[in-house]
Amino acid sequence: MSVPISWYLLLAAALFAIGAIGALTRRNGIAIFLSIELMLNAANLTLAAYSRLLGDRAGQMVVFFVLAVAAAEAAVGLALFIGIFRLRRTIDVNRINLLRW
Amino acid sequence: MDALSLLWWIPALPFLGAAVNGLLVRNGQKGLVTFVGLAAPGASMLLGLTAIWQYATGLAPEPLRQAVYSWTVGEMSIDVAFRLDPLSAVMTFVVTVVGFLIHVYSVGYMGREEGYRRYFSFLNLFMGAMLLLVLGSNFLVMFVGWEGVGLCSYLLIGYYFDQEFPPEAGKKAFVVNRIGDFAFLVGMLALFASFGTLEFGEITERVLAAPEIAKAPYVFGLSLAGFVTLCLFIGAMGKSAQIPLYVWLPDAMAGPTPVSALIHAATMVTAGVYMVVRTNVLYQLAPEISLFVAGIGAATAIFAATIGLAQNDIKKVLAYSTVSQLGYMFLAAGVGAYVAAIFHLATHAFFKALLFLGSGSVIHAMGGEQDMQKMGGLRKHLPLTYPTYLIATLAIAGIPPLAGFFSKDEILAGAFAGHHHLIWGVGILTAGLTACYMFRSVYLTFHGSFRGSHEQEHHLHESPKVMTVPLVLLALGAVTAGWIGIPTGLWEMAGFADHNVLHHFLSPVIATLPGVDTGHHLSHSTELLLMLVSVAVALGGWLVAKRLWGGERGLAADRTFAERLPFVQRLLANKYYVDELYDRVIVRPLAGLARGCWKIVDTLLIDGALHVGAFVTELTGDLGRFSTTGNIRNYALYFFAGVLLLFWWMIF
Numbered sequence: 195m196s197v198p199i200s201w202y203l204l205l206a207a208a209l210f211a212i213g214a215i216g217a218l219t220r221r222n223g224i225a226i227f228l229s230i231e232l233m234l235n236a237a238n239l240t241l242a243a244y245s246r247l248l249g250d251r252a253g254q255m256v257v258f259f260v261l262a263v264a265a266a267e268a269a270v271g272l273a274l275f276i277g278i279f280r281l282r283r284t285i286d287v288n289r290i291n292l293l294r295w
Numbered sequence: 296m297d298a299l300s301l302l303w304w305i306p307a308l309p310f311l312g313a314a315v316n317g318l319l320v321r322n323g324q325k326g327l328v329t330f331v332g333l334a335a336p337g338a339s340m341l342l343g344l345t346a347i348w349q350y351a352t353g354l355a356p357e358p359l360r361q362a363v364y365s366w367t368v369g370e371m372s373i374d375v376a377f378r379l380d381p382l383s384a385v386m387t388f389v390v391t392v393v394g395f396l397i398h399v400y401s402v403g404y405m406g407r408e409e410g411y412r413r414y415f416s417f418l419n420l421f422m423g424a425m426l427l428l429v430l431g432s433n434f435l436v437m438f439v440g441w442e443g444v445g446l447c448s449y450l451l452i453g454y455y456f457d458q459e460f461p462p463e464a465g466k467k468a469f470v471v472n473r474i475g476d477f478a479f480l481v482g483m484l485a486l487f488a489s490f491g492t493l494e495f496g497e498i499t500e501r502v503l504a505a506p507e508i509a510k511a512p513y514v515f516g517l518s519l520a521g522f523v524t525l526c527l528f529i530g531a532m533g534k535s536a537q538i539p540l541y542v543w544l545p546d547a548m549a550g551p552t553p554v555s556a557l558i559h560a561a562t563m564v565t566a567g568v569y570m571v572v573r574t575n576v577l578y579q580l581a582p583e584i585s586l587f588v589a590g591i592g593a594a595t596a597i598f599a600a601t602i603g604l605a606q607n608d609i610k611k612v613l614a615y616s617t618v619s620q621l622g623y624m625f626l627a628a629g630v631g632a633y634v635a636a637i638f639h640l641a642t643h644a645f646f647k648a649l650l651f652l653g654s655g656s657v658i659h660a661m662g663g664e665q666d667m668q669k670m671g672g673l674r675k676h677l678p679l680t681y682p683t684y685l686i687a688t689l690a691i692a693g694i695p696p697l698a699g700f701f702s703k704d705e706i707l708a709g710a711f712a713g714h715h716h717l718i719w720g721v722g723i724l725t726a727g728l729t730a731c732y733m734f735r736s737v738y739l740t741f742h743g744s745f746r747g748s749h750e751q752e753h754h755l756h757e758s759p760k761v762m763t764v765p766l767v768l769l770a771l772g773a774v775t776a777g778w779i780g781i782p783t784g785l786w787e788m789a790g791f792a793d794h795n796v797l798h799h800f801l802s803p804v805i806a807t808l809p810g811v812d813t814g815h816h817l818s819h820s821t822e823l824l825l826m827l828v829s830v831a832v833a834l835g836g837w838l839v840a841k842r843l844w845g846g847e848r849g850l851a852a853d854r855t856f857a858e859r860l861p862f863v864q865r866l867l868a869n870k871y872y873v874d875e876l877y878d879r880v881i882v883r884p885l886a887g888l889a890r891g892c893w894k895i896v897d898t899l900l901i902d903g904a905l906h907v908g909a910f911v912t913e914l915t916g917d918l919g920r921f922s923t924t925g926n927i928r929n930y931a932l933y934f935f936a937g938v939l940l941l942f943w944w945m946i947f
Contacts, residue, residue: 217931218931221928288926290927291927
């Protein structure tokens with residue numbers, strides 16, 4: 195027996211919602227990153243599920259790209275936060291409001 | 296040398312001189328400035344005289360036309376062309392000869408001035424523009440020269456720009472001239488619209504071939520000829536200082552004296568007369584405008600002469616005298632005596648330039664003093680200036696056989712022959728006044744005893760040779776210039792062949808139209824009688840002046856006059872309050888209008904609208920900037936909200 199597609203989609207939607215709420219509400223920069231990863235993986239899960247359902251491997255290929263980009267993004271993001279932490283001794287995004295009027 | 300093919304170099308040379316002095320030479324190089332400043336007009340004069348000689352002796356086609364460049368815009372094409380015909384030959388002769396002598400005189404007069412190089416550069420520029428004006432073959436070239444001389448006039452009146460009055464006077468001259476120039480332009484364009492050409496020759500030919508075109512109704516109840524001539528005459532009013540646009544000329548005396556002699560007496564101010572004579576074919580077809588011209592001329596002549604009687608500044612006397620004599624020239628042109636107008640223009644150029652240079656020599660000796668009340672008895676100290684000034688005065692007063700007699704007499708004879716008896720009367724009265732106020736200036740300046748300070752008396756000296764030689768040469772001209780136009784009647788009476796050279800030379804320029812009666816002929820006895828009357832009036836004016844101001848009398852007559860008729864004296868001394876009238880009626884309302892435009896239209900409406908716009912922009916900006924908190928999570932929220940909105944839009 196196979197798991198119906200709706201389960202995958204519901205799980206992905208739940209993951210995405212958790213990620214979105216986390217990204218919007220957390221003050222810790224690293225936590226925001228984790229939330230963003232969560233959202234990316236929700237999208238990956240959807241892609242993989244549809245790939246399987248439609249028997250088309252293109253979806254799984256896209257997942258690999260997303261993983262690679264996410265890894266690069268995490269690396270750059272972490273480097274930025276380390277830089278900011280050295281400068282301001284905090285990674286609380288409420289206090290890193292450099293783009294102010 | 297074939298001077299005729301080099302025609303365009305006549306105006307080009309002074310322009311070249313102005314450019315070299317103005318742009319290349321440095322202030323300290325005084326010798327070089329003098330050399331360039333004299334060589335350019337000198338070479339131009341020699342070239343001009345050679346060309347005139349070759350033309351007059353029949354080596355040239357008639358009239359000679361030389362195109363240098365063709366200015367083409369679309370279908371329209373106008374040549375930058377020069378024209379040598381009897382009229383421009385006479386003008387070129389006067390302009391180059393008198394102009395060159397005044398240049399020489401300037402070397403002495405301006406020798407110690409700061410802006411020596413600037414002065415000569417402007418003076419050369421003026422010569423170039425003036426020659427462009429008289430040699431131009433069409434209205435456009437003439438107009439360029441016309442504006443050019445106006446510019447130089449402005450620059451040279453305001454030569455002493457560190458003082459307060461001269462720049463003001465320059466501005467006044469320029470603005471008043473603009474009024475006339477505008478009308479000139481309108482007239483020129485009306486001609487172009489009707490004939491499709493601006494060439495003098497072509498226009499004359501077409502009008503002669505079909506006078507009915509020019510006589511056809513045009514606008515404001517005027518014929519084409521009437522409208523065009525009226526516009527051109529208004530232009531001439533400005534340039535040649537006629538009522539009501541004469542007010543700038545007396546103020547123009549703020550410039551250096553040689554400038555007054557060259558620009559504001561001998562050449563530029565006569566440009567209007569030249570233009571009227573140049574377009575005489577149109578004036579002949581517009582008798583009502585011609586009469587208007589004669590009327591304005593006569594009115595200006597007597598009006599300025601009466602003012603001249605009460606002026607104490609020696610240059611002001613000469614300025615009003617110039618206005619008055621220009622009125623004479625227009626009187627002549629208006630009654631159809633075009634040759635007489637040019638004749639008087641030429642003789643006037645000599646004796647009036649001489650008068651101005653003589654007054655310059657006096658001012659030089661007096662250390663800058665121009666007030667005749669402080670002069671007197673100068674003939675002892677100025678042994679060369681005095682006789683030359685006297686010769687010029689005799690010439691302008693119309694004492695035979697000096698130049699002014701013949702030209703003035705011809706004008707009066709022309710007016711009388713044309714049955715304009717009232718105008719003739721005004722002319723003869725003006726002749727008497729002219730003799731009177733000119734001899735007044737002679738007596739107050741050169742006779743009696745000195746009325747200035749001891750320092751001034753000690754300083755008195757005759758001017759250097761470089762100034763007196765031009766005086767003597769001009770005096771020669773003031774005596775002999777009239778002999779080229781000794782009236783035909785006199786020759787016949789004396790039993791000689793007709794040697795009225797000027798008439799024969801100029802007659803091809805004066806158009807003869809069927810049905811327009813120009814050949815007014817007086818009987819010999821009438822002609823002789825008129826001459827006797829005008830000589831008697833001139834002598835009468837002289838005698839009156841001698842009785843009032845001669846010998847040791849000095850200013851006593853002026854004081855008596857001021858006591859007996861204080862009202863008239865004030866009226867004359869204040870030039871009939873015309874400047875004040877213009878100030879009240881034109882200048883102040885215009886200034887008020889300008890101020891209104893500034894305060895209400897500009898500051899309130901235009902600036903106000905802009906300020907409102909700026910305020911609204913600033914306000915929305917202020918409101919908008921509260922959204923940029925700098926908090927990344929806020930931006931993320933906007934982003935999500937946007938994404939959700941997009942989804943909503945895509946799905947529903």
